[in-house]
Amino acid sequence: MTDEELLHAETFRDRVSNVTEKGHRKWIYALQPKGKWTNYRKYLAYFYLLTFFAMPFVKVNDLPFMMINILEGKFILFSKIFWPQDFFIFAIAMITFIVFIVLFTVVFGRLFCGWVCPQTIFMEFIFRPIEWMVEGSPSQQKKINEGPWNAVKILKKTFKHFLFLLFSFAIAHTFLAYILGIDEVVTIIKEPLEDHVGLMFGLIIFTLLFYAVYAYVRDIVCTTICPYGRLQSVMFDKDTMQISYDYNRGEPRGKFKKGAERKEGDCISCLKCVQVCPTGIDIRDGIQMECIGCTACIDACNDVMESLKFEKGLIRYASENEITTGKKFHFNTRMKAYTVLLGILLITMVAMIATRKTVDTFISRVKGQLYQEMPGEQISNLFEAKIINKTREEIPVTLQLENIKGTVKLIGNQNIILKKESIGEFTFFLEISANDIKARSTPIKIGVYRNGEKIQTIKTKFLGPFL
Numbered sequence: 001m002t003d004e005e006l007l008h009a010e011t012f013r014d015r016v017s018n019v020t021e022k023g024h025r026k027w028i029y030a031l032q033p034k035g036k037w038t039n040y041r042k043y044l045a046y047f048y049l050l051t052f053f054a055m056p057f058v059k060v061n062d063l064p065f066m067m068i069n070i071l072e073g074k075f076i077l078f079s080k081i082f083w084p085q086d087f088f089i090f091a092i093a094m095i096t097f098i099v100f101i102v103l104f105t106v107v108f109g110r111l112f113c114g115w116v117c118p119q120t121i122f123m124e125f126i127f128r129p130i131e132w133m134v135e136g137s138p139s140q141q142k143k144i145n146e147g148p149w150n151a152v153k154i155l156k157k158t159f160k161h162f163l164f165l166l167f168s169f170a171i172a173h174t175f176l177a178y179i180l181g182i183d184e185v186v187t188i189i190k191e192p193l194e195d196h197v198g199l200m201f202g203l204i205i206f207t208l209l210f211y212a213v214y215a216y217v218r219d220i221v222c223t224t225i226c227p228y229g230r231l232q233s234v235m236f237d238k239d240t241m242q243i244s245y246d247y248n249r250g251e252p253r254g255k256f257k258k259g260a261e262r263k264e265g266d267c268i269s270c271l272k273c274v275q276v277c278p279t280g281i282d283i284r285d286g287i288q289m290e291c292i293g294c295t296a297c298i299d300a301c302n303d304v305m306e307s308l309k310f311e312k313g314l315i316r317y318a319s320e321n322e323i324t325t326g327k328k329f330h331f332n333t334r335m336k337a338y339t340v341l342l343g344i345l346l347i348t349m350v351a352m353i354a355t356r357k358t359v360d361t362f363i364s365r366v367k368g369q370l371y372q373e374m375p376g377e378q379i380s381n382l383f384e385a386k387i388i389n390k391t392r393e394e395i396p397v398t399l400q401l402e403n404i405k406g407t408v409k410l411i412g413n414q415n416i417i418l419k420k421e422s423i424g425e426f427t428f429f430l431e432i433s434a435n436d437i438k439a440r441s442t443p444i445k446i447g448v449y450r451n452g453e454k455i456q457t458i459k460t461k462f463l464g465p466f467l
């Protein structure tokens with residue numbers, strides 16, 4: 001090791017990779033990676049971006065395939081409408097998602113960050129390529145940044161930031177389409193600006209936010225802001241698969257001298273793995289919080305190994321145990337426990353979605369009301385019903401007493417007609433013969449019928465006189 005490398009080996013954990021010794025921002029000029037893993041990520045990223053931008057336009061049965069309207073509490077997944085009353089499905093879905101992420105992190109480290117996270121996908125497959133296209137290679141970018149403000153610099157910077165703003169604008173609009181639906185977004189765009197000042201203001205804020213993230217904040221999101229990045233260290237263990245440098249094979253590192261007998265390890269200290277790293281770390285220092293698992297260093301090192309006719313894989317996907325002992329990947333008890341939990345949650349979620357009602361009824365006695373004695377020895381109770389129609393069609397509904405003879409008398413309405421995607425609220429009297437009421441509180445069942453077919457049975461209580 002050179003003196004500089006020795007010093008680095010002692011001090012690299014003193015601060016995050018994108019901060020200088022004096023605490024200033026260290027701008028990362030990452031080389032463009034090329035190779036097998038980068039290609040795999042590229043294919044996945046293009047598929048991901050296509051899905052992200054196209055999804056709001058996809059409709060099934062005139063319903064968006066996916067819409068997450070947090071403003072109105074209305075969610076559409078796989079063209080099925082979910083309401084706040086379906087909260088349990090969402091709670092289970094969220095828990096499943098978190099367990100999935102935890103399991104993935106325990107087994108595969110930061111695979112999510114490198115392959116799926118929108119921050120990485122947008123940064124590495126939209127904004128950084130724009131930068132390479134407009135400003136050239138990292139060394140050219142550095143030269144422009146450090147050079148004077150001449151016509152070329154002004155032109156390049158203006159064009160780059162214009163493209164950055166354009167894509168940030170597109171991303172902000174796409175997110176809005178996921179919230180309001182594409183039809184609403186198109187209407188907003190077509191209508192006069194003054195009719196949607198609030199939304200336009202929100203859009204501008206979000207566009208500027210995305211722009212700031214991709215033009216300036218960049219790697220700081222992964223190394224400092226993202227809570228998931230901070231949490232990883234508690235999820236990793238020695239069996240976690242991650243991007244690792246094989247120090248047994250690589251050390252002691254030393255420059256390659258053509259023709260000379262090599263006494264050192266396979267690492268030739270070319271620093272290609274560092275130059276491609278988007279967070280600016282040296283993977284040879286071991287597992288670091290800043291590593292987002294982007295595979296760029298694997299490709300860079302494999303390229304070097306190939307050109308020297310060394311075996312590839314000096315940097316590769318491997319667990320700490322695999323590197324130290326040479327043993328193959330081991331699915332440990334913690335991983336098995338998470339997998340079982342994940343399986344149970346997935347089954348529960350699928351069962352809940354499959355058995356989810358399209359019409360949901362809540363019936364209760366009107367608070368503060370007792371019973372009324374009616375002519376003809378009838379006892380009457382006042383009830384209120386809230387019926388949610390989660391479908392896209394109008395539904396006629398009737399209510400009927402199931403376990404006892406009696407009459408349902410709707411107040412103000414002759415029929416219950418539920419409008420599409422709406423919550424109907426109704427009040428009705430239930431009249432039962434006094435002879436059939438044998439207790440202060442009688443359990444009753446009310447059937448909810450749609451076109452003569454029972455869709456739900458509601459259990460409640462009917463109040464009678466003290467006996």
Ligand code: SF4
Pocket residue numbers: 243273276277278279280281282283290291292293294295296297298
């Ligand atoms: S160390 Fe390698 S995998 Fe980790 S962020 Fe840097 S280039 Fe990507």
Ligand code: SF4
Pocket residue numbers: 245250266267268269270271272273274284300301302304314315
């Ligand atoms: S790219 Fe490979 S050979 Fe070059 S410094 Fe990194 S680990 Fe060593």
